[in-house]
Amino acid sequence: MPLTVQKIRSNPAGDYGMRVQRAAGVDLTKDRTIEDHPFVVKLRSHGLIDQEDLKALGRILNRKVTVKKGQDIIVQGYEYKTLDIVESGFGLRFTLLHQGGRQILNAILPGDIVGFPASFFNRSIFSVMAATPMSLHRVSFDAFTELCKQRTNIALALIWFAAREASIYAHHLVDAGRRSPLERVAHFLLETHFRLKTVGCASEDSFELPFSQESIGDALGLSAPHVNRMLSELRHQGLIGTQNHTVNILERAALQILAEFEPSYLERTSFSRNPIR
Known part of the structure; x- marks a missing residue:
């Protein structure tokens, strides 16, 4: 069916x-x-x-x-x-x-x-x-x-x-080559939230992140303990809050500045908004 x-x-x-x-x-x-x-x-x-x-x-x-x-x-x-x-x-x-x-x-x-x-x-x-x-x-x-x-x-x-x-993938190359560990983790969180929100699977400022710290580290070229320290630092700066697998973005503007996150690479397209007939 x-x-x-x-x-x-x-x-x-x-x-x-x-x-x-x-x-x-x-x-x-x-x-x-x-x-x-x-x-x-x-x-x-x-x-x-x-x-x-x-x-x-x-x-x-x-x-x-x-x-x-x-x-x-x-x-x-x-x-x-x-x-x-x-x-x-x-x-x-x-x-x-x-x-x-x-x-x-x-x-x-x-x-x-x-x-x-x-x-x-x-x-x-x-x-x-x-x-x-x-x-x-x-x-x-x-x-x-x-x-x-x-x-x-x-x-x-x-x-x-x-x-x-x-x-x-291009932004992930920049992560590996030029961003600091703290910037990488911040960029990963913002990118994941934006992608989930686009399809209705996240609220305005919070989302579920079920990946282990080991998996996040494998994606960002960091060890699991390093990811843990970076998340702790983001919490310490008051930029995010975490509870279990839920991430709350507390200071979006400051987090975006830290990560140099600009979401146009996820949302913009050269296609016309009028469907082709």
Whole structure:
């Protein structure tokens, strides 16, 4: 059955997503429709798709899978010809190193696409693991390719996704090369909050951050104890507050100045806001 006004069944990933949405002020008494999917919310916020595109997306988002925390979704070096569109939960995209270490390249959040760019290569160049329970809508690469041929707006949206991913990676290179450890952690928090808020999974000044300090360190080139000290320093300066896995941004302007965070690389696009006809 296509995703239209289908109720979500209870599962660990869905329950986790509900907690995040509840924290963001989402009305959970309503049935979820295709318009509520974080992937669609992200696209519509940029005016990239119209109602016919939504109907076409609803027809292919008909296979739902739940992934357990710690489960591999993509394994580096293996063929992967599927796109998993994240409805809820958090993942990590990383590359494995010869001596058993890993470098986390990016956090995967609701509304993101797992299998992009892996499906475009003969073998996956990265691995992806679920950092929390995840709920995914699984689409074959061929089916999505056919959809792009029929719906130009969705094809353009995929190009926009690629440009956005490239800009995120560029900022992460700046993190590793030029930002201090404190600036890296501050930038990571602001970027994650902005990405979650865009798809309705964070409130104005707080968000859920389920990643371990070890994972954050692997993403930022820091040790887990170093991440812990930087978080403590941000709390000491009164810039953030933390409770369990919830981060509260207390002084946004000062935090943005510290991190040199300017979110245009996450929100701006050269596309017209009027959908292509």
